[in-house]
Amino acid sequence: MKFKLIYPRWEKLEGQTIFYLPPHGPVVMAADLPSHVEVDFTDENVEELVIDETPDLIGISMMLTTQVKRGWAIADQYRKLGKKVIFGGISTMLHAEETMLHADSVFLGEVEGRLADVFDDFRKNELKKVYNFLSKPPDMNLIGPARRDILKEDLYYHKGFRMVDLFHASRGCIYDCYPCAVRYLGGRGFRPRPIDRVVEELSQMENNRLFIVDNSLALDTKWEKELFKAMIPLKKKWVSHTIEDKDEVLDLAAQAGAWYVYQAVFDTSDYIRNRIKQYHDYGIGVEGTILLGLDNQTEDDIKRLIDFLLEIELDLAEFTVLAPFPHTKAYSDLLKQGRIFDHDWDHYNAGKVVYHPKHMTAERLQELYHYAWDTFYKDEPQTQKMFNLLSTVIQRETEDGTYKPRRRDLLDQSFGKEINPVA
Amino acid sequence: METNPEFTRYMDRYFEYKGQWDSPSKCGLKIVRRKDGKTLAIATEIYRQNPGTPVTEWVAPIASQILHEFGLNPENFIFVEHTPDLKSKLTFYGETFDLVTFDRDGNKFNNPKWKRLNREEVDLLMEE
Secondary structure, eight states: OEEEEEEOOOOOOTTSOOOOOOOSHHHHHHTTSOTTOEEEEEETTTSOOOOOSOOSEEEEEOOSGGGHHHHHHHHHHHHHTTOEEEEESHHHHHTHHHHHTTOSEEEESOOTTTHHHHHHHHHTTOOOSEEEOTTOOOOGGGOOOOOGGGSOGGGGEETTEEOOEEEOSEEEOSOOOTTOOHHHHSOSSEEEOOHHHHHHHHHHOOOSEEEEOOSOBOSOHHHHHHHHHHHGGGTOEEEESOBOOOHHHHHHHHHTTEEEEEEEOOSOOHHHHHHHHHHHHTTOEEEEEEEEOOTTOOHHHHHHHHHHHHHTTOSEEEEEEOOOOTTSHHHHHHHHTTOBOOOOGGGOSSSSOOBOOSSSOHHHHHHHHHHHHHHHTSSSOHHHHHHHHHHHHHHHHHHHTOOOOOOGGGTTEETTEEOOTTO | OOOOTTOSSEEEEEEEEEOGGGOEEEEEEEEEEOTTSOEEEEEEOOGGGOOSOOTGGGHHHHHHHHHHHTTOOGGGEEEEEEEOOOOOSSGGGSOEEEEEEEEEETTEEEEEEEEEEOHHHHHHHHHO
16 A cells, blocks of 8 residues: 655745754654555655655645645645545644645544554545544553654755754653643653663664754653663764753763753843753753743843843854744733734744734834844854854764764755755 | 522532543633622633643633533623633743633534733622
8 A cells, every 4th residue: 555645845944044854753653554554755845746646545744833734735636636635743733623624534643553543444445534642642662663764864964964863752741831732732741751662762773863852851850860871872962952950860961962952041040041051061052942022022121132142152042933823822822812913824933923922013023033043143153053063063973983974975965955065 | 591509609610621622621610600690600721730622722612511511591601711820930821810702602602702801800700
């Protein structure tokens, strides 16, 4: 049975250096496919999608809200050819009702242990309109190594440098953060994978550089310490979201290969200043994630925050404006107050203002978003700052003997496209 | 329509509802029978104790279910959505009250509209 799995393209954030990481959802999903299913994967961000009648079933995996309209358009084309289309992934769950209008079936929740039945239903021409497992998370033991073999690896290189591979060691989250939908997507609890299963998968991964995409590594001290201890011998180097601020945790994380973290910077407090310093003291870099346009921010607050970021010597900063994604408290609050003026999901890329901010106009917030990027990277461009971080990891890999040189055959390629290698 | 015997003048308890995609969900619920014969229901978001759909996202079905379960008269029904103060470092988790009004299709509510209330306005709603 031929299964065409598609990851729709989306427009990248304005102001940000463009790079493409191998997607995570599709490879995790593919690990649960029955053995008789032959999967052909297309990541539309790095290759052209050819729509034809070859596949038996089409799967569309969507992570971002900015993917949904493109995903629906692809589905509409396939369905015109008489093909059945099933949707899954994070933004399928966030936009389930709308997606159903373009789908033969939508899968809500996590797939492990479930796809055999779905494909059996398809074979019997009894595909259900909805497979709803939102409130039924699977046994974490069932999460096997992701099927990274479905990726066309060479498409994720820039000038011979390989991008990080995505990996996860846990699901869910105990927090209920204002702009985040994890409470809806992953249930309101922390669900770690068994450490031995994590190590099994990591050991099989050829790529030495990873992005551990867990929502947070600050949810369960005991598990974090066990995880990091188990990772030390693997000598991987990794990026992650927040790591717990206990010294013993950060020390183990550094030994386990923590390269840099994405850390939310929401104010100019000493707490944040010390948090960044603490990471740096352990040799862990910090990319600040800065959300602009919250109700407690005036124009002066935003400008002061940007000055503060330069003062605390963040390694990188990523600025976004609040995007009220469905199933977040931000969405609920702004909806209640009638402040959302733009419901075009293509604009929900966290770079466009789609609501009325409390202390300024939407236009002014849009200007401040550009001001933030320009000001932070005025003296040292983003590419240089990224190169600095890359240098630190190369140095560490050289020291522990895991460094792999650039692929010379891909020096003139950037994400599958030919480029001038010296430009 | 019969009034649920559990409810006389004042009630304060958890309230279970089936949220979006049938997710088992829970909120806090106060019901007050006012002197003027109207009934005030206050549904409280309980965040981490709610395993499913938040109150805001499911407010119309919740109000409809309360109406049905407690045998209340939709003509004399006042609904308030409450979020408690979580004492968070972030200001977005302060206490809020919103008066929610709906369109009606028989005993079913839809198309909610919210109007922010201050504490004094809520106290007045409870006393009347």
